[in-house]
Amino acid sequence: MTELEREEWISVLNLVPDEALRAVIDNFPADWIIKPKALPQAGLGLLKMRDSALGEPFYLGEFPLSTCWLSISTQDGKTAEGAALIMDDRIEQAEQLAICDAVLSAKLPGWESVAQLVSLGAERKQIIEKERKAILARTRVDFSLLDDAGDDDA
Amino acid sequence: MGYVAIKGGRDAIEGSKTAFDFLRTQQAENEQPLQAGAIENQLRLLHSRVISEGGLYHPELASLAIKQAQGDSLEAAFILRAHRSTVPRIAETEALDTSKMRVTRRISSAFKDIPGGQMLGAATDYHLRLFKMELLNESPEAFRAVSKQWMDELDLDTIPDSFPKVVEVLRNENLLAPIKQSRHDQVPFDITREPLVLPLPRSAALATMARGEQGGLLSIAYSNMRGYGDIHPTVAELRVGYVPVMLPHPITGKPMEVGEVQVTECEVVAMYEEQDGKPMFTLGYGACFGHNEVKAISMAILDRALQKGEQHGPSHPSEDAEFVLLHVDGIDSMGFCSHYKMPHYVTFQSDMDRLRTTQDKQAQEEAK
Structure with a gap:
């Protein structure tokens, strides 16, 4: 299984290469019955922010959003629900991620490969975080008094 | 005709x-x-x-x-x-908190030592504005070399995931008014669904400026900086980074990250004035998608100028909500400007007719 909370799965799975995700989905049994619990949608989300000066909410802008909520029934009678919301136009991508969410949450056959994808995505997320932290590490200002600094203006 | x-x-x-x-x-x-x-x-x-x-x-x-x-x-x-405008809106986030921003740049001109430290990040501020001629014919090898060596010999363990806000330091020292709960609970104005009819709430001004045209915002903010206004801003904090966008998971109901947006955010401290019977610094706020520092600072200055105009009546163009908010949108202003390229044959024909008539009348007057 994965150490991440369920609410973190989708964001890291969405960092996995499309082909790797597709390959895992293609390996799930073809006889599963997958039904929507809600109409899959692609549209926009409205992003509300709170200004840090006076604490008032305001709308910063919009972002693309695809949503999917589905249920899976296997031939041996197991059922599971999965859902995905992603900042993306592609409903099919949200559907694939929702299937992964269902498989992993109910440990349906093949859940191990989804868990591996989660690990892969988490690694990718860590690399992005490290690249960003490297920007900070390389540009941290070390203020010192002129007397202490000497000639070395680091 | x-x-x-x-x-x-x-x-x-x-x-x-x-x-x-x-x-x-x-x-x-x-x-x-x-x-x-x-x-x-x-x-x-x-x-x-x-x-x-x-x-x-x-x-x-x-x-x-x-x-x-x-x-x-x-x-x-x-x-x-x-x-x-062609895509349906299907969700709205809760008000996101930028204290959780994954920062890539963070500076303050108010304090040397800010909690978490100053990080210059990627900016052109420290460039000499001299040409880097080697970029003219940049080789693929040279292009790849920078990112290849980026992570070498770095200690990242001391870098936190997020940073506290500098304005909170001022607030904790009672130099800024506390945030009022009534402001917290306000319903924001949606500029994409409602027309800008004055007077407008501050949330409409912030949303309008957040997607305003950088040059337009800068131009009006600059008028304030030069003397047509008296905000005299100090940048408490300018930060650039990624804000996680959260929506509830349909099944668990708990917040899940659907993605992240890069945001530039700025708070400026302006002149103090009496608030709730006590002199306090005033604040202006700017934020926008992407990395746009001049825009965020200009917006923060104009936010403060507009607050001042609303409280005391506008004394300068930058304090006048109508002047600022109806002139900073790039699509609006570019559209109006560009429409002059469209055929105006009939109206101009009318102008010519009137001019000729006026000239004829003048000639008749002079002939008398």
């Missing part, structure tokens, strides 16, 4: 579109077409500008818009905004 309906421009218009594309592709023998990723990364500040003025955080479509508009930022933002 009566009104005459005309036609016949269709072929010319099609030809104009082809000519526009011809100029983009005329070096096809020697050049590769621009790809979306290259525009997003190598022209990232132009990309940021378009994504912010378009009001839609869609990096791929912003790149496409820049390519399609051949680098015209106003036209590109127009394409992005036209697209968003």
Whole structure:
């Protein structure tokens, strides 16, 4: 299984290469019955922010959003629900991620490969975080008094 | 002369579109077409500008818009905004808190030592504005070398995931008024659904400026800086980074991250005035999609100027909500400007008729 909370799965799975995700989905049994619990949608989300000066909410802008909520029934009678919301136009991508969410949450056959994808995505997320932290590490200002600094203006 | 309906421009218009594309592709023998990723990364500040003025955080479509508009930022933002108007809105986030921003740049001109420290990040502030001639014929090897060595010999364990806000230091020292709960609970104004009819709440001003045109915001803010106003700002904090966008998971109901948006955010401290019986610093706030520092600072100055204008009546253009908010939108102003290129044959014919009549009358007067 994965150490991440369920609410973190989708964001890291969405960092996995499309082909790797597709390959895992293609390996799930073809006889599963997958039904929507809600109409899959692609549209926009409205992003509300709170200004840090006076604490008032305001709308910063919009972002693309695809949503999917589905249920899976296997031939041996197991059922599971999965859902995905992603900042993306592609409903099919949200559907694939929702299937992964269902498989992993109910440990349906093949859940191990989804868990591996989660690990892969988490690694990718860590690399992005490290690249960003490297920007900070390389540009941290070390203020010192002129007397202490000497000639070395680091 | 009566009104005459005309036609016949269709072929010319099609030809104009082809000519526009011809100029983009005329070096096809020697050049590769621009790809979306290259525009997003190598022209990232132009990309940021378009994504912010378009009001839609869609990096791929912003790149496409820049390519399609051949680098015209106003036209590109127009394409992005036209697209968003065709797509249904299906969700709204809770108010996001930028204290959780994954920061890539963070500076303060108010304090040397800020909690967490100052990090200069990626900025042109420290460049000499001298040409880097080696970029003219940059080799692929040289291009790859920078990112290859980026992570070498770095201790990242001391870098926190997020940073506290500098304004909270001032607030804790009672130099800023506490945030009122009544402000917290306000319902924001949606400028994409409601017309800008004055007077407007501050949330409408913030939303309008967040997708305003950088040059327009800067121009009016600059008038305040130069003396047509008296904000005298100090940048408490300017930060750039990525804010996780959260929505409830449909099954568990707990917040889940659907993605992240790059945001530039700025708080300026302005002159103090009496608030609730006590002198306190005042604040201005600016934020927008992407990495747009001049825009965020200009917006923060104008936010404070507009607050002042609302409280005491506007003394300068930058304190006048109508003057600022109805003139900073790039799509509006570019559209009005461009419409002058459209045929005005009938109205101009009328102008000519009136001028001739006036000249005739004057000639008759002089002949008497």
